[in-house]
Structure formats: C-alpha cells, structure tokens
Amino acid sequence: MSKWKPLEKMKILGKKYPRIDGAEKVTGRARYTYDQFKEGMLYGAILGSRYPAAKIVKIDDSMVWSLPGVKAVLTDVHPTGRVRYVGEEIAAVAATTPEILGEALRLFRVEYEKLPFTLYLEEAMKDEAPRVFPRRSNVNKPRIREEGNVEQGFAQAEVVLEDTFRTQVQIQTPLESHGSMVYWDGDELIIYDSTQAVHGVREGIAKMLDMPLHKVRVICHHMGGGFGSKLQPGIYTVIAARLAKQANAPVRLMLDRQLEFLTTGNRPDSLSRIKMGAKRDGTITAFFAKTYGTAGIGNGAGVRLPIVYSIPNVRHEHHDVYTNAGAARPFRAPGCPQASFAMEQMMDEMAEKLGMDPLQFRLKNDSNPTRQKEWMIGAERFGWHRRKVTPASDPGPIKRGMGLGASIWWPGGRGTKASMKIYSDGSVEVFCGTQDLGTGTRTHIAAVAAEELGLELKQIKVHIGDSNYPRSGASGGSTTSPSVAPAIKNTAEKARQELGKILAEHWNVSPEAIIFSDGYVIASGEAKQRLSWKEACGLLETDVLEVHGEWSEGLSSSGVAGCQFAEVEVDTDTGKIRVLRIVAVADCGLILDRLTTESQVNGGIIQGISYALFEERLFDPQTGAMVNPNFETYKIVGTMETPEIEVILFDEPERGVIGIGEPPTIPTSGAIANAVYNAIGVRIKSLPMTPDKVLQALANQKA
Amino acid sequence: MYNFEYLNPTSLEEVSEVLAHSDGETVLLAGGTDLLDRLKEHLLRPRQVVNLKNVRELYTIERNEGLTIGALVTIADLAADAYIQENYPALSQAARSIATPQIRNMGTVGGNLAQRPRCWYFRGVEYRCLKKGGRKCYAVEGLNKYHAIMGGGPCYIVHPSDLAPVLIAYGARVTISGANGTREIPLEQFFQLPAKDLKKENVLNENEMITRITLPPQPENTYSLYLKFKELESHDFAVVSVAVVLHTRKKRITDASLVLGGVAPIPWKIPEAGALLKGKELTEPAIQAVAEQSVKGSDPLPQNGYKVHLTRNLVRRALTEIQQQL
Amino acid sequence: MSEKKNNKVKGITRRDFLKGLGSGAIGSAILTGGGLIPAESKAELLGPGAEKIHGTQKIELLINGKKERLTVEPRTTLLTAIRDKLHLTGTKEVCDRGQCGACTVLIDEKPMLACMMLAVDVRGKAITTVEGLSGSGKLTPVQEAFVEKDALMCGFCTPGFVMAATALLKKNPDPSLEEIKQGLAGNLCRCGTYPKVFEAVKAAAAKMRKGVAHE
Numbered sequence A: 001m002s003k004w005k006p007l008e009k010m011k012i013l014g015k016k017y018p019r020i021d022g023a024e025k026v027t028g029r030a031r032y033t034y035d036q037f038k039e040g041m042l043y044g045a046i047l048g049s050r051y052p053a054a055k056i057v058k059i060d061d062s063m064v065w066s067l068p069g070v071k072a073v074l075t076d077v078h079p080t081g082r083v084r085y086v087g088e089e090i091a092a093v094a095a096t097t098p099e100i101l102g103e104a105l106r107l108f109r110v111e112y113e114k115l116p117f118t119l120y121l122e123e124a125m126k127d128e129a130p131r132v133f134p135r136r137s138n139v140n141k142p143r144i145r146e147e148g149n150v151e152q153g154f155a156q157a158e159v160v161l162e163d164t165f166r167t168q169v170q171i172q173t174p175l176e177s178h179g180s181m182v183y184w185d186g187d188e189l190i191i192y193d194s195t196q197a198v199h200g201v202r203e204g205i206a207k208m209l210d211m212p213l214h215k216v217r218v219i220c221h222h223m224g225g226g227f228g229s230k231l232q233p234g235i236y237t238v239i240a241a242r243l244a245k246q247a248n249a250p251v252r253l254m255l256d257r258q259l260e261f262l263t264t265g266n267r268p269d270s271l272s273r274i275k276m277g278a279k280r281d282g283t284i285t286a287f288f289a290k291t292y293g294t295a296g297i298g299n300g301a302g303v304r305l306p307i308v309y310s311i312p313n314v315r316h317e318h319h320d321v322y323t324n325a326g327a328a329r330p331f332r333a334p335g336c337p338q339a340s341f342a343m344e345q346m347m348d349e350m351a352e353k354l355g356m357d358p359l360q361f362r363l364k365n366d367s368n369p370t371r372q373k374e375w376m377i378g379a380e381r382f383g384w385h386r387r388k389v390t391p392a393s394d395p396g397p398i399k400r401g402m403g404l405g406a407s408i409w410w411p412g413g414r415g416t417k418a419s420m421k422i423y424s425d426g427s428v429e430v431f432c433g434t435q436d437l438g439t440g441t442r443t444h445i446a447a448v449a450a451e452e453l454g455l456e457l458k459q460i461k462v463h464i465g466d467s468n469y470p471r472s473g474a475s476g477g478s479t480t481s482p483s484v485a486p487a488i489k490n491t492a493e494k495a496r497q498e499l500g501k502i503l504a505e506h507w508n509v510s511p512e513a514i515i516f517s518d519g520y521v522i523a524s525g526e527a528k529q530r531l532s533w534k535e536a537c538g539l540l541e542t543d544v545l546e547v548h549g550e551w552s553e554g555l556s557s558s559g560v561a562g563c564q565f566a567e568v569e570v571d572t573d574t575g576k577i578r579v580l581r582i583v584a585v586a587d588c589g590l591i592l593d594r595l596t597t598e599s600q601v602n603g604g605i606i607q608g609i610s611y612a613l614f615e616e617r618l619f620d621p622q623t624g625a626m627v628n629p630n631f632e633t634y635k636i637v638g639t640m641e642t643p644e645i646e647v648i649l650f651d652e653p654e655r656g657v658i659g660i661g662e663p664p665t666i667p668t669s670g671a672i673a674n675a676v677y678n679a680i681g682v683r684i685k686s687l688p689m690t691p692d693k694v695l696q697a698l699a700n701q702k703a
Numbered sequence B: 001m002y003n004f005e006y007l008n009p010t011s012l013e014e015v016s017e018v019l020a021h022s023d024g025e026t027v028l029l030a031g032g033t034d035l036l037d038r039l040k041e042h043l044l045r046p047r048q049v050v051n052l053k054n055v056r057e058l059y060t061i062e063r064n065e066g067l068t069i070g071a072l073v074t075i076a077d078l079a080a081d082a083y084i085q086e087n088y089p090a091l092s093q094a095a096r097s098i099a100t101p102q103i104r105n106m107g108t109v110g111g112n113l114a115q116r117p118r119c120w121y122f123r124g125v126e127y128r129c130l131k132k133g134g135r136k137c138y139a140v141e142g143l144n145k146y147h148a149i150m151g152g153g154p155c156y157i158v159h160p161s162d163l164a165p166v167l168i169a170y171g172a173r174v175t176i177s178g179a180n181g182t183r184e185i186p187l188e189q190f191f192q193l194p195a196k197d198l199k200k201e202n203v204l205n206e207n208e209m210i211t212r213i214t215l216p217p218q219p220e221n222t223y224s225l226y227l228k229f230k231e232l233e234s235h236d237f238a239v240v241s242v243a244v245v246l247h248t249r250k251k252r253i254t255d256a257s258l259v260l261g262g263v264a265p266i267p268w269k270i271p272e273a274g275a276l277l278k279g280k281e282l283t284e285p286a287i288q289a290v291a292e293q294s295v296k297g298s299d300p301l302p303q304n305g306y307k308v309h310l311t312r313n314l315v316r317r318a319l320t321e322i323q324q325q326l
Numbered sequence C: 001m002s003e004k005k006n007n008k009v010k011g012i013t014r015r016d017f018l019k020g021l022g023s024g025a026i027g028s029a030i031l032t033g034g035g036l037i038p039a040e041s042k043a044e045l046l047g048p049g050a051e052k053i054h055g056t057q058k059i060e061l062l063i064n065g066k067k068e069r070l071t072v073e074p075r076t077t078l079l080t081a082i083r084d085k086l087h088l089t090g091t092k093e094v095c096d097r098g099q100c101g102a103c104t105v106l107i108d109e110k111p112m113l114a115c116m117m118l119a120v121d122v123r124g125k126a127i128t129t130v131e132g133l134s135g136s137g138k139l140t141p142v143q144e145a146f147v148e149k150d151a152l153m154c155g156f157c158t159p160g161f162v163m164a165a166t167a168l169l170k171k172n173p174d175p176s177l178e179e180i181k182q183g184l185a186g187n188l189c190r191c192g193t194y195p196k197v198f199e200a201v202k203a204a205a206a207k208m209r210k211g212v213a214h215e
Helices: A022-027 A098-105 A150-156 A198-208 A235-247 A257-263 A336-354 A358-365 A369-382 A441-453 A480-507 A533-538 A594-613 A668-680 A691-702 B012-020 B035-040 B075-080 B082-087 B089-096 B101-106 B109-114 B163-169 B272-277 B284-294 B306-325 C002-010 C014-021 C078-085 C141-148 C158-171 C177-183 C194-214
Strands: A042-048 A054-060 A070-074 A089-095 A109-114 A143-147 A159-167 A179-185 A188-193 A216-219 A251-254 A270-278 A284-293 A313-320 A398-409 A417-422 A428-431 A460-463 A514-517 A520-523 A529-532 A545-550 A560-571 A576-589 A644-651 B005-008 B026-029 B048-051 B061-063 B067-070 B173-178 B181-186 B208-215 B222-229 B240-249 B252-261 C030-032 C035-037 C051-053 C057-063 C066-072 C104-107 C110-113 C126-128
Touching (some): A022 C141, A022 C158, A042 A098, A042 A235, A054 A089, A070 A235, A089 A098, A089 A251, A098 C078, A150 A284, A188 A198, A198 A216, A235 A251, A270 A336, A284 A336, A336 A594, A336 A668, A358 A369, A369 A398, A369 A644, A398 A668, A428 A441, A480 A520, A480 A533, A480 A545, A520 A533, A529 A533, A576 A594, A576 A691, A594 C194, A668 A691, A691 B306, B012 B048, B012 B173, B026 B035, B061 B082, B075 B101, B089 B240, B109 B163, B109 B208, B163 B222, B163 B240, B163 B252, B240 B306, B252 B272, B252 B284, B252 B306, B284 B306, C104 C158, C141 C194, C158 C194, C177 C194
Parallel strands (some): A188 A216, A576 A644, B026 B048, C057 C126
Antiparallel strands (some): A159 A270, A179 A188, A179 A251, B005 C051, B067 B208, C030 C035, C104 C126
16 A cells, blocks of 8 residues: 655645535535435424423323324334423324324324423432433543642642633534434335434444345435534434334424524533643643533543643543433533633633733643644734733724634544545546535545546546445544545555556556546556556456455544634623634644535634534523524524635645644634633633623722 | 414505404514414414515515514615614614524514514423413423523513514504504513513414604614623524613713513513613712612513623623613 | 315304304304305406405416415415415425524515515515526535635525525625624524624625626
C-alpha cells in the first residue's frame, strides 16, 4: 500500500471543487427518506406519553380504529408500560393520508397513573427529589479521572481560583427529522432510514425484530442532517415495520418536530465547579473539577475537563444525574463544548489575575505543537493585538470585546471496506456502505478514486448509503473521512494494479511501468505507449473488473487541534450579544476538498454561536412538557445572526486524512464568553448567554 | 387538523351572510399564518373556514385626508408602500420588523391585529390554561421570561402584534363589520385585558371581522419611530417594542403618543407620556422622565424582571433617536 | 366500504365515535371516507366565483406552468398537495409551522410557505416549486452558484433557500450582504451553511446582471 502522493502532485485532493451531488440537491431531485414514496404507502405516527412519569393503565384504540382511513394501530410499543419522559413512545398508528393520521393520533384514549417526576439537573440531585428509577439514586456514582497529585499541585500554586459554570441542554434537531419508510418484500424488510449508519441500523433492527441480517436492508441515499443523533437504530423503524406488517402496506413514519425535540437525543447540560491553581510565571499546576450533567434517563453526560491545556496535576469527579427527560445522544463533540465554555473562561480569569495576556497564558500551557503555530496565525489574522486591555472601556451603551478559545479532537477512523467496478467502456463505479450526512463523503469518495485513477470527478459514479454495499462504520465522531478515504485509495490502487497487469501484458512491459494520469494509461520508460482511459478499459472487452479494498494504516491519523477568535458587540441597554467576527484556524491534515472542509468549519462555528447565545430546551415545571419544541421558541442562528467568518485551513498533508467535523464547534461559546467579558467587564457563566442574563449580570455589577 | 367546510365568499355582503349563519364555529382565513398554526395544533375545531382572500374590497390602500388600509393588505405590501414610508414611517418600520419575507407576503394587516397570543402555554394543546377554559395560568408558576410585566392577571400573555402599537400611536381607528352591521372604534379600544375577557384579546364578536384601519392625517413636523427588540433578528416576535409618535412645532412637542408592545396582554399605552412632554422640548431629563414613567407600576413575574430594564432603556433609546432627528 | 368494516370489526357505532371526540357541538358531523366532516353551512353564497367546499374536491393547480388535477380536502395544505399527492418532493417538510422556510414556493412570483396555505386557496395562481426553476434541465444562475460555492451541506434546507434567493434577486438584482441576509431571514439551515449561501447569492446576482447586460 502506497502513501498519498505529495500535495503538489495531486490534481484533485487538497483543491477546491464543488460536491458531485450539488445539482441534485439544488433542483430538489435528491430524494431523502422523507421523500420516499411507494404505491399504497401509509403514513405512520407515534403517540408519545403526555406525562413525564406515569404507569400506562390502559390504551383504548377503539376510536382510532373507527376513523376511516386508519389501517394499522399498535398499543404495545412500550416494553414496560412505565414511562419516564414526555414523548416516550406508547402507541402508533398508520393511515392513508397525513390529515387522517393527525386526527387519528388524537383519538387514542390513554389512562395514566401519574407519578412524581424531576426535570432539572440541580433539583434531581437533591435527596428529596423523586427518583427516575425507583431502585437507583438519581445521582450516579462518580467517574474519577486523576493525574499527578492534585494536592501537591495546589500547594505549588501561587494563585488559586474557583468558579462555577453551567450549560444548557441543546437539541440536535436536524432539519430532516428521524424516521423511516419501510416495506416488506416477502419476509425481507427494506428500510429507507434517515441515518448516520446504514450498517449499524441494519444490525440493530435485525436484532430488535429477531431477523437474520441478510433479510434486512437499509438505504439512505441522502440525509438531512444528524449531528450525532442518528447513529443508532430507531424505535420508530421497528414501529414502522410492525405497522407495515399489520397493514400489509409500505409505511413512512417521520417524527413530527415535537417528538424530534423530545425523543431523539440531545447534548446534556452541565454544572462544573472548578478550582485551578497556577504559578506567577503562568504555569498551571493543578486543576480540580466536580461536574454534573443530565442525559435524561440515559447516561453519558460527561464533561471533558480539563480540556486542551496541559496540566500536570488533575482530579475530575463527574456524576451523571437522571432526570425525566429523553436520553442524550452524541452531539457533535460530545462533552466538549460544555467543558470548553468553562475551561476557556477559567483560563481568562487566571490570565487576568496573573496580569498576563490571555493568548500568552495559553501559549505557555498548550503543549500541542500544531496549535502553537495556529494560535499565532489566528492572532495575526484576527488582530488580537487590538484587544483592549481594560474590559468595558468603550464609551456609550454598545461595547465591543475580543476573546479566544481552542479546539481539540481525538478519534481517527478505521474499518471501512469498499469495492470498485471498472467496465470496458471506461465507466467506474465505487461502492461503499458509508453515508453522506452533508459533509461531502460522496464527493470525497469520487475525489480519492479519481485522483488515484488519474480521472476526473465526473467519471466516477459513487454508490453509498446502502447496507448491501461493503461495510463501513457509522458516520460520527469525525471518523468518516479518516476511515473511508484510505479504503477508497486502497480499492482504487488495487484496480490500478489489476488494470496495470492487463496493460503490461498488452504492451509487454513490466507492471511497475504503468502510470495512470490525466485520463491516460501510460507505459513509462522506453516503451512510450499510451492509451486513453477508455481505450485501456476496452481491453477488458466484456469483462467487468471488480476489486475489493479496505482501510489501511498510514493514510489517516487522529488528533486535531485548532483555535478560534471572536469579536462581539454587547448592547448594554438590551443585553443583546452580537457576534461580529470569528476567525478560525482549523487543523486539517490532508484536505480532501477545501470547499466542503470550509463548510464543515463554518457549520461548527455557527452551531457554536447558536449554542452560546440562543438554544435551550425548556421544560415546564408543572407538567414536565417541553414548552419550546419548535423553531419559534427553540431559537437557532439564522442569516441575520451569522457573523463574518474567516476560516483558515491549516494543512499538514503529511499526516494524512483527519476528521474535522467536531473540533470547530468546541471553542466558540468560550471564545464568545471571553469576548463578552472583554466588552462589558462582567462574566456570563451560564449558557445560553441571553439578554435577560446579560442585563441581570450588568445590574448585579452596578449593585 | 380536523376537517372543515371551506367557504369562499367574494364580497363583504356574502361574508356577512356567512357570519349571520355562524353558530360560533366559523373562523375567518386571511393570510393563514396564525390560523393554520392553531388548526394544526388542534387548538380549535371550526365547522367552517371562511376564506377572505377573494373579497376584493378588503385590499385597498386608500389615501384620503388620512389613510385607509384594508384588512387583507399584506404586511409586505404595507411595508413597500411609498406613501406610508413617507407619511407613517413607523408603520413601515413595524411592518418590516414582522416575521420573515415569506410570512410578510402572506400575513395581513387584519390578521396581525386579530392574531392570538404566542404564549407557549396557550399554543400547546397539552396545557389547559385559562384561555382554553382551564383553571390556571401556567405562566405564573411556570416559565415566564417572555410574559407580561404590565396589565397581566389572571392571564399573563403579551399581545404579539407589531402593527398595533404603531397604529394606536398614530391614532388609528378600526372598522368592524359583521352580521349586525358596521362600527368604527379607536383601535386603542379594540383590545381588551384578560381581566375583562379571558377567552379573547379584543372586542370582536364571533360574527364580526376587521374590515379596515383608518389613520388620521399627521400634522407637519411629526416624528415617529418603531423600535423592536427581538432575541433573534432573523425571525422573532418582540420581547419589547416601542412606538412613538411626536407632533412638534418649532422643536416643541405639541402632542406625544407612546405605546409599548410585548409587555402587556394588549398594546400598552403610556398616557402620561403626552402630559410629560407636551409643550416641552425633548431634553435628556424629559426623556428620562418618560422612560421612568413607562415602567411605573410594572409587576414582573419571577423570570421577566429584565423586561422592565429593557423597556425603560428602549423607550429612552427611541426618544433619543427622535431627539437626534429634531 | 372500509368505514363500515372498521366500525363493525371494532363494534363502534358512529354515535360512540362522535361522543368520543369529546369537544362537543359536533352532533351534526358526518363520517366519510376522508374522516370527519362537519355539517354544511346554511349560508347561501350566490356571487360569481363564490363557493362552498364540503368533503373532497377535485381541483386544478397551476404548478410549474402545468395544470395539475388532484383531489383534496379543504384542510389539505399546499405542501401536502405538492409533496404527497403530486410527488414533487423538492419542496421540503421540516417544521410544518411556518418557522423554517424549507417549504418555500413562489406564488405569483412571491416567496410563500406551502405548509401554511390551503391547496384550495391557491387555485388560479402560478405556483413555482424548485422543480420548476430548471425545467429545461439547465441549472439557473442561482442553482449554479449554490453548487459552485458549496452553499449547501445536507441539502434539506437548500430548495427553500434557492426559492427565497430566486425571489430576492428578482426583486433586487444587486443586493448588499445585509439585504441578502434580510431576504433569506425566513430560511433556517441547521448545518450552518449561511456564509456560503451569502457568497452564492452575490455570485448569482453578478452573473445574472452580466447576463442581462449581454442580452
């Protein structure tokens, strides 16, 4: 297996080129799961629990059945009948039209025995709080991380700071909701699913339905966003399959926006109590954190502290806390934005206490050589030297400030398999059971194949998003590119070798002499033979050349660094924070496509701004229902909130392909918070940083 | 959405005919941006939906000594009207601040005035709140950061209209038609507090509709401004908004009208503003006095105290902006 | 009749059904194949063009320059009509409440939200969906620019953005960045592709102005 060519020899990789499915997407021809239709298809929906904690005494579906157009009903979708959050699946129905479906859902008569519930992190932690699981404390046993000796570290410290930070629950809420269109073909189940893992869903659904793997097929040609929430098989798919069986008809079941908000995952909230010690020279000596977070009825609310900076003595105790809410799921850089919001503010507080510039303080405590370079590049481009030293020094009610934060990520990827077919007319097909979440995977596959075969992008037909194709893992954790790109390279290389053998024989040269370049196959050296790609493939006559390849070592790596600089404007009359400008330096390894890479970084930053300023799941304390399961009151950054964003891609092609999706969303909220402090001289220690909090903080400062 | 019968009258006369036969289960459909939302949430179950969009009489923008605006004029058309931009600039500002380009193309003036509150408890079918015949206002012990700081009780909604505060500040009148004829009242009297009637926000009877708004002419040297504070600039209702209309002569204020949006269950007029400013120049102390007056008697809920600061600051900012134009 | 069968199977009479609905005052409602339909209004509408629609109705919509016949109920939204009845699925369903712009279509050239309109309300109007922009198969300058600038990621919001941008440029051929942001403020993107959308609209505007100058 050979290494990647040097960047200067690349024709496609590392360059800017539009995605290959762009035209399909801008014309509406791209068919998502939500767009799948089959003759006789029914519309399915799930009835969610109305209460956050209850026993289901009885579900009467007789009214539902009496509505003309209702074709299938399930009242046994909950395994125990003991529900633990509003929206938890308790029944389902399929009907002939969306209108009838909406009406049918309102005709279930459900008798509940209501039970006490607890909704918020800090309330659920109290001894008297109702238990989410009767035999378990709401507060889980701690997970402890320890490095060095934290007592000694604090003893060495000359300055010790303590502070507390809070972050909110954020919902992935992709625009295409979770859901499936399913139909039975005999005893085989065909599933169109909006998923980040066609193979994972096949395995999961087969297990849940107790079916052999080969009788389940999962397809996802295009998907409308996931951000981590679509990595697992969905109960909605099982429900759709059962409804389809009962009605003997295809069923499309897409969650409505409310259930999307309630049941398909979230980024857990956090409470972080932090103590940090440093020497006068700016060396951090010790870090202690006690953190809590709620993943609803699930686990995995960890806060990845300390994040980014190198500290010799660390102790971190974390407790997951149960609440009556839907379980968390991975959300772009799980555990990291929560940690970064707290960490970056602690760093700034300490820098201020030590009388150091925040950037200098970071440089002193950041051991990552890539980021050391990135800090300088970003600071220069951003104009960090123009940051005012004294916070809140602008005259007038509208004040500006600057702040910064760092990003980090760990996983690489592995494990992808792929296959390639080359036909005698020169056409090329690549098959890989991965999926394109909008990151550009389909395009990257074409790019790697074209680069390796010396062809153009448009000559490669890419087939992905089908569990019939060679296995690839879930697209999550920024693992897709480092996992898929090497597999495609390996597959293309094998194809080249096979084709090379045929041509070597044809020209009677050694196979090593065959070169694939610019649409030609060339015998290098003395032979000076040359055939166009198409002519060369003609030698295959009617045979199809089919090769299989897989991920291999040395073409991708893990570990990502980056940093961001933010400039904000705070209106002290209204409490509103406006982000004016973000400069991001993103660690990219070998870039597959500069255009889609920039888009990913933009996206991470914009979701970070949204997290910093707007988004928050809000539960009504009286009913346990979410008051804002919609895009009116669950607020998301729109065009008017989008600042000027400058993305600087920091290439290190020698590292091979790395994943870049998660890191850019990590530091944004912390960088903004630090900029807000720089603007108004008050720290906002809780997310989202909404006008009410800013006005309150300003009022407290005055008082 | 439940099924309904769709009626498509083509004249006001026919609308009256429909309304005369209504038994309280008829709703009127104009732009649909609010009504369809409530139908989809199953908040209402009308027998008949009466489409008003084919009633031509409702579309006029007519210049007379003042201005008459038909109830079906879209927000976009209102915002784009050059005469309004020139003579009632705050009305243009308010229209432009509403929702999104798409919704402005659909939503209408009448609909904007008659729209129902955005309170998340009112909008959620799971909460049987006072407005829906229930026994409590969920906002009181629940989440209330966007709720009323004035005029609330027993229900704490805020009125969501952006046009209403401005129209009231300009002294607009509203014409109401129904099966029993037509009446015209000051727009200010159109809205009513929950203390008076929990089920609705205005005096429209079930068989009545808004047909037009009439604006009086504004004297020379009128200064007006609509300032809207929203969390999301892209698409949001007002957290607080301020409509100011000042009539002046030689820099002295001859009449002043200040109406707040987003703070109370109705557009909230500050009647004292007139008395505080009349005969005076718009000086810093005068501005400060009006700003203080505007929040006098406010009675915030546990999570919306910030709206008091916000209101005071926005009133000051609005008057300061006008001061700079004078 | 499936209705009868269902009733029989489950032993439910119509009276039970109506009682079960519980919201009162629907004693005169009737059941039909399309669900529950309230009784007809006694109002007499005699004017030209006036009508009552009760139950299902065959209508004609002018979509992308083509007359499409379909059967709808009064409650059928334009979004359901075009997506589920005509299978024009380029127009996306996301929030279904007028909050995201994914279902933006042009009604007589103005951008509006298909989820918040009744299909019966747009009879006689020129409806353009994303499929109608490039009927000839050639991308419009807006579509081209969206592809070239990568103004899309997952693509689920993209048709809505393309429609809003098309309408914006028709009204304002040379928009500033601020005007682009305002013109597209009704469209939500969860992937966060806005900066590239702004670039694309700028590029499309330039291309279109150049095109006009050449003609």
